[in-house]
Amino acid sequence: MAPQPTLAVVGATGAVGTVLCDLLSARRNVWGEIRLLASARSVGRKVRCRGEELTVGALTPEAFDGVDVAVFDVPDEVAARWAPIAVDRGAVVVDNSAAFRMDPAVPLVVPEINPDQVDHRPKGIIANANCTTLTMIVAIAPLHREYGLRELVLASYQAVSGAGQAGVDALHRQLGKIAGDRVLGSRPGDVRQAVGDDLGPFPAPLALNVVPWAGSLADHGWSSEEMKVRNESRKILGLPDLKVSATCVRVPVVTGHSVAVHAVFATEVDAEGAREALRNAPGVILVDDPAAGEFPMPIDAVGTDPSWVGRIRRAVDDPRALDLFVTGDNLRKGAALNTAQIAELVVRPRTRS
Amino acid sequence: MAPQPTLAVVGATGAVGTVLCDLLSARRNVWGEIRLLASARSVGRKVRCRGEELTVGALTPEAFDGVDVAVFDVPDEVAARWAPIAVDRGAVVVDNSAAFRMDPAVPLVVPEINPDQVDHRPKGIIANANCTTLTMIVAIAPLHREYGLRELVLASYQAVSGAGQAGVDALHRQLGKIAGDRVLGSRPGDVRQAVGDDLGPFPAPLALNVVPWAGSLADHGWSSEEMKVRNESRKILGLPDLKVSATCVRVPVVTGHSVAVHAVFATEVDAEGAREALRNAPGVILVDDPAAGEFPMPIDAVGTDPSWVGRIRRAVDDPRALDLFVTGDNLRKGAALNTAQIAELVVRPRTRS
Structure with a gap:
């Protein structure tokens, strides 16, 4: 029997990455090693996944050595730079950013709709759609x-x-400020005054x-x-x-x-x-x-x-x-779940023709 | 000079009626007497309107005697019963409920769009559209x-x-319950558990x-x-x-x-x-x-x-x-303001032909 494939999760500590680790704990276990990678400020953090405590590693080219599938949950520019590096090291990349979605050489896969597209990946990259x-x-x-x-x-x-997560934090902070306030500002209903300039990532x-x-x-x-x-x-x-x-x-x-x-x-x-x-x-x-x-x-x-x-x-x-x-x-079907489903399709056992 | 017309506000203490009283205080003053009417439980309440303190009166047929325009901000069934009574007593009714809106003999007026329809009111009733x-x-x-x-x-x-107002109160109570709670229920995000069955008028x-x-x-x-x-x-x-x-x-x-x-x-x-x-x-x-x-x-x-x-x-x-x-x-253009605009059109001075 072939050894179970190795999965790398890039951006493991973000909002989507966190849900992905939860999902991997609950889904059928098709993976051998799971390698969590993130930016410098998260390196060394401990994350529970499949009942194990994993230590987040640094995003380096070498980190992809021996990886079968690398899923990326990072900003567009990080994905654009690092996905080709992961492919060079031998991984198939499943990318959740917008960096490659409209590239004609990158399939955009929803397993319930176009699963066969997974196998047509001339660049070694498969894209996950917008949430x-x-x-x-x-x-x-x-x-x-x-x-x-x-x-x-x-x-x-x-x-x-x-x-x-910055969006979640901003809403919770704003709700804390307006809770119990039925007037909201000198002009009734003036949420802007009640909330101030604590807008988080929103306009x-x-x-x-x-x-x-x-x-x-x-x-x-x-x-x-x-x-x-x-x-x-x-x-x-x-x-x-x-x-x-x-x-x-x-x-x-x-x-x-x-x-x-x-x-x-x-x-x-x-x-x-x-x-x-x-x-x-x-x-x-x-x-x-x-x-x-x-x-x-x-x-x-x-x-x-x-x-x-x-x-x-x-x-x-x-x-x-x-x-x-x-x-x-x-965060699930809109991101982490679809990513996990694609990754599982990539390593699915095939009947030989 | 003709005396200024009399306005009756039926449902003066509701969410829309309250805004209407505010609006009447701020708009050009075309009205003589303003008579506030409401259901039994609000009779006797004092409401400020145009700088005066008015006492809410009972909804009776006699209350419409001498009224030129009666605006209704009450539930459909109350409007259906009382609007014809107000018309019988000589008032033109401007109704904010859905009771008469689709009646072919009742114009549905938005003063910016079809102001002339105000004068085609065979039943003496003009309807205000949904918010x-x-x-x-x-x-x-x-x-x-x-x-x-x-x-x-x-x-x-x-x-x-x-x-x-019941809807406003329900949302404020619910926001009070979830404020500061970032987990929300035993299943994370379970707002139902955090809020309980305090749904107000909503499903x-x-x-x-x-x-x-x-x-x-x-x-x-x-x-x-x-x-x-x-x-x-x-x-x-x-x-x-x-x-x-x-x-x-x-x-x-x-x-x-x-x-x-x-x-x-x-x-x-x-x-x-x-x-x-x-x-x-x-x-x-x-x-x-x-x-x-x-x-x-x-x-x-x-x-x-x-x-x-x-x-x-x-x-x-x-x-x-x-x-x-x-x-x-x-509550304004969606209800009280449009009502006030229609009422003002009804009593506008005309050039004689």
Whole structure:
């Protein structure tokens, strides 16, 4: 029997890396050695993974020697620099940053949708999609197979942990400041005055607010997050002409991205048929009984693997359109889980041809 | 000179009624007597309005004697019963409930859009639109005039005060319970456990959550709120064939409804032309400079009269579509302000023909 493969986790102490270590402890154990790597300030930290206490090591070229798969949960520029180094040392890289996602030579893989793409990796790099895209796309793909997707109009409700631990800390600090204050500033409701300039990584307070902005400024007023959702959806579904409009909005939720979806198809749809397609789809849980208070919400999806989908309705004025609501854990399916799933696909046992 | 008209405010002590009294203190003073009316449990309460201390009176038929305009901020069933009584006693009713909005004999008026409708009131009743519709429609109407509206896809971010003072109280209590708690329940992030069953008027906790539900269950899985937005938009704009899909979502914001809008038009659009149309539109303030952190948000719109509109982009994949974001104070333009504006139109001086 072959020895179990070695996994390296780069960025092991970040918001996503931490969840990945938790996930590796709970999933079927396909890995031999697990090597945790991080930037200099985290080297030497102890992290529990699979019941063992592991010591975080330094990110060096040599650290990738003997590594079969290296998963990266680091900023774009760190991934852009270090992924090729890991590949040079013999590892297959699964990268959670945006650095390689739109590279035609890098597959963008969602195991429930396009698992075969894992094996087409001329650069040795496989990309993981953006958390908003991932949350929504596992629920869209089965509907596309059923009806033929033509257009998506999306509005997101994104959690602060999508901006990392700094985002979580900022929201908690802000909530601490406004707790018990029902007036909020000299102008009633003035959250800006109550919170002050303690904004963390966000352009405005998140407590008692919604902020219609995520990422950086792309062309023509679009945010980078909105363009990612468009471009990645097209690539994952293999639909280069798909029409996509997204508005990405940050909301005061710790973990759990939600997306309101208006999807237009090539053929007439019906809500019960859509529910049936989703009931049998991998990675999806159907929660669709509004009369019983059952619809997808962050407080229920947090800490779970699937995308929760509900509020499924045929558009009143368009027999080819469905409206629905999807919520998923942005740190799990939106990031760490999808990464782990891809890594497991890379090392899966194959039947010889 | 004719004596100044008498105004009755029915539901003067509710969330909207309170804001209406504030507004009447600040707006041009067109009213003689202001008579505050409410249900039995509020009778005798003192409320400041226009610098005077007024005593809340009982809702009786006689209370409408001598009243020129009666504005109603009460539940649907109370409005349905009492509005005709007020009309019988000689008052023109401006009703903020849903009881009469879709009655073909009742105009649905937004003074910036269809002020002339005020004079076509065969039942003596004028309806005020739903707060989500009102917030968004003042920004849509100028774009419709410019480009010819064909379709709206909407996702809302609705504040808890839209569910009245009980909604505000519930969110504040929940935020008090979770403040300083970074674990939240035995399953991390379990807001349900941290908040308990103190849900107020909502089907689920709002603290650190978004709830894709507002109103009651209409046909085919739609919420009553979503159907109101569709039907009222069609009626206000005079577009009986307008395609509308809305997903209405409650968010942990005290006051300020936001709407992500995807609007499809008859002709090609451009973002700068849309900005120009909105810059000159009544009741709208343009806030559209993402690089400078300027976009519409509840914490800025609260306590102000106009709808704040920004994030204006032409759809990347549809030259006839615009994406934008609108935020307004749901208690002001979304309710009390629009009511006050209609009441003022009813009693405006006319030039004789």
